[in-house]
Amino acid sequence: MLYYKILSLILVQVVCTIQFQVPFSLGSWPEKTSQQHYSQIDSKDHPVNLNQYKDDYLIRIDYASNPDLGKYLITNNGTIKFNKWNKNVKQQTIDIQINEDNMSKLLQEFNNDVNFKVIIEDLSQTVFETYPKNLIQTKDEDVLINSELFFQDYRNLETIDAWLELIQLTYPDIINIEEIGETYEHRKYKIVHFTVPSEQTLDGHGDRRTIVITGGVHAREWISVSSVLYSIYELIELYKIDPQSKIFRDLDFIFIPVFNPDGYEYTWTTDRLWRKNRQDTVHPRCFGIDIDHSFGYHWTKSSDWACGDEYSGEEPFEALEAKIWEEYLNNTNSDHKIWGFIDLHSYAEEILYPYAFSCKEQPRDEENLLELAWGLAKAIRMQSGTNYQVFAACLDRDADLLPDLGAGTALDYMYHNRAYFAYQLKLRDTGNHGFLLPPKEIVPVGREVVASLKYLFHFLVDQD
Numbered sequence: 001m002l003y004y005k006i007l008s009l010i011l012v013q014v015v016c017t018i019q020f021q022v023p024f025s026l027g028s029w030p031e032k033t034s035q036q037h038y039s040q041i042d043s044k045d046h047p048v049n050l051n052q053y054k055d056d057y058l059i060r061i062d063y064a065s066n067p068d069l070g071k072y073l074i075t076n077n078g079t080i081k082f083n084k085w086n087k088n089v090k091q092q093t094i095d096i097q098i099n100e101d102n103m104s105k106l107l108q109e110f111n112n113d114v115n116f117k118v119i120i121e122d123l124s125q126t127v128f129e130t131y132p133k134n135l136i137q138t139k140d141e142d143v144l145i146n147s148e149l150f151f152q153d154y155r156n157l158e159t160i161d162a163w164l165e166l167i168q169l170t171y172p173d174i175i176n177i178e179e180i181g182e183t184y185e186h187r188k189y190k191i192v193h194f195t196v197p198s199e200q201t202l203d204g205h206g207d208r209r210t211i212v213i214t215g216g217v218h219a220r221e222w223i224s225v226s227s228v229l230y231s232i233y234e235l236i237e238l239y240k241i242d243p244q245s246k247i248f249r250d251l252d253f254i255f256i257p258v259f260n261p262d263g264y265e266y267t268w269t270t271d272r273l274w275r276k277n278r279q280d281t282v283h284p285r286c287f288g289i290d291i292d293h294s295f296g297y298h299w300t301k302s303s304d305w306a307c308g309d310e311y312s313g314e315e316p317f318e319a320l321e322a323k324i325w326e327e328y329l330n331n332t333n334s335d336h337k338i339w340g341f342i343d344l345h346s347y348a349e350e351i352l353y354p355y356a357f358s359c360k361e362q363p364r365d366e367e368n369l370l371e372l373a374w375g376l377a378k379a380i381r382m383q384s385g386t387n388y389q390v391f392a393a394c395l396d397r398d399a400d401l402l403p404d405l406g407a408g409t410a411l412d413y414m415y416h417n418r419a420y421f422a423y424q425l426k427l428r429d430t431g432n433h434g435f436l437l438p439p440k441e442i443v444p445v446g447r448e449v450v451a452s453l454k455y456l457f458h459f460l461v462d463q464d
């Protein structure tokens, strides 16, 4: 009896020691206990007004056998009200957020010839579960210094800023945060330089090839923001192990974790499902331009109106964030030779290569562009088993159906004008949670992104 007691005490101790010493191993992470239902919590303690979603469902519609329906949903041009979340190119499905009234109208319109299933029934609760349980996080230093804690939840802008500041303080030689502009709501537009100094490159760049990694262009795609932060974290870890790595000698990095700070903040305070930025438009009551329809390569004004999710603005680079970035690139043109541009989005598990604006335009050096895309997908598959599909971005955007759907992307602009290789990665999942990916996926997805980035880095430095 006593023997067992002692044995179990020893075991408990061993387990505890292991938990404290293993610095960053996923398997040992505690699962978050499941959350309460939001309706049992005083609404003044809700992160945002959750009732705004309570009549809506996320519905997946298979339009493979009904192209008219597909076209109707993709162009979102009729009188039936719904929000398009995503389209899956391979499955030929489209996910829409819709209430019961409008769903029955849709069924009527298509004589009940609609193949669908409900993906998220309790949208308010699913939204609720993406926020950290403890919203007052910034004061909590533990969260900032303990990466296990930090990557356990999505983080608001204030916490992200504090974390970035901390890593800049901790690694002043390699991390430099630069403020390159100001958003409509007067937030600083920040980019993170990651450059390991070396004797050969006194000016900080030398002949290095620059890699640019961006997230949060679309505000609600939180997993893209956490994945950029996770990539910074892992790159620092890599640096600590192997500071002499060829990767750091031949490459430097620009990370933009939150490309759309105003929109991101809005998803934390007002509407979790907001997509655009928050600047004013031609319509006095409608705010926000879709930044990814604002870049000035083959820009076309969207048919979506100013209140719509895909509003392009009235002219290219009207979205301040797109303009700030272009201005920065203009001013530093001679400093950076950008070899890779990776723009993280969600969701679909897809690697998209240029062009988005048209399927008729052939990308230059297509063979290498595709080879690298397949390599990124393979690196992810080997890391986690998740199978990312590789597509031309125009297929994802349905540019052939309606040209403005594919116009004005960061992908096309960067590829055509600035970067040798450029991709948009649409991260997990394929729709069970969509934009509302549970926080326990932050690290697994982060690891997928890091696996693909490492492949990209080696592809570039081992080539010659």
Ligand SMILES: *[C@@H]1O[C@H](CO)[C@@H](O)[C@H](O)[C@H]1NC(C)=O
Residues within 6 Å of the ligand: 075, 077, 078, 402
């Ligand atoms: C959008 O709807 C209008 C009016 O119903 C129609 O004239 C137009 O052709 C539609 N556009 C597309 C791309 O379906």
Ligand SMILES: *[C@@H]1O[C@H](CO)[C@@H](O)[C@H](O)[C@H]1NC(C)=O
Residues within 6 Å of the ligand: 080, 081, 099, 101, 102, 105
């Ligand atoms: C459709 O949705 C809108 C907005 O959510 C709502 O105002 C309207 O009553 C719904 N029903 C129909 C039949 O349009």
Ligand SMILES: *[C@@H]1O[C@H](CO)[C@@H](O)[C@H](O)[C@H]1NC(C)=O
Residues within 6 Å of the ligand: 323, 326, 327, 330
């Ligand atoms: C950047 O440079 C291009 C080419 O010189 C110019 O057309 C464009 O207006 C510049 N953009 C900004 C925001 O200054």
Ligand SMILES: [Zn+2]
Residues within 6 Å of the ligand: 217, 218, 221, 345, 346
């Ligand atoms: Zn996106």
